């Protein structure tokens with residue numbers, strides 16, 4: 001992991017499970033939101049970043 005990145009969780013917006021982690025540039029001031037498959041919901045849902 002490069003020191004210009006930090007890890008964040010990607011949290012399902014429906015069931016709030018933290019299904020993924022991803023690297024994000026420290027200087028990025030936007031919020032990550034990605035459509036990912038949630039195995040708890042059994043479908044693709046929007047996942048939002050959460051800090052570790």
Ligand SMILES: [Zn+2]
Nearest residue numbers: 012015038041
């Ligand atoms: Zn879910």
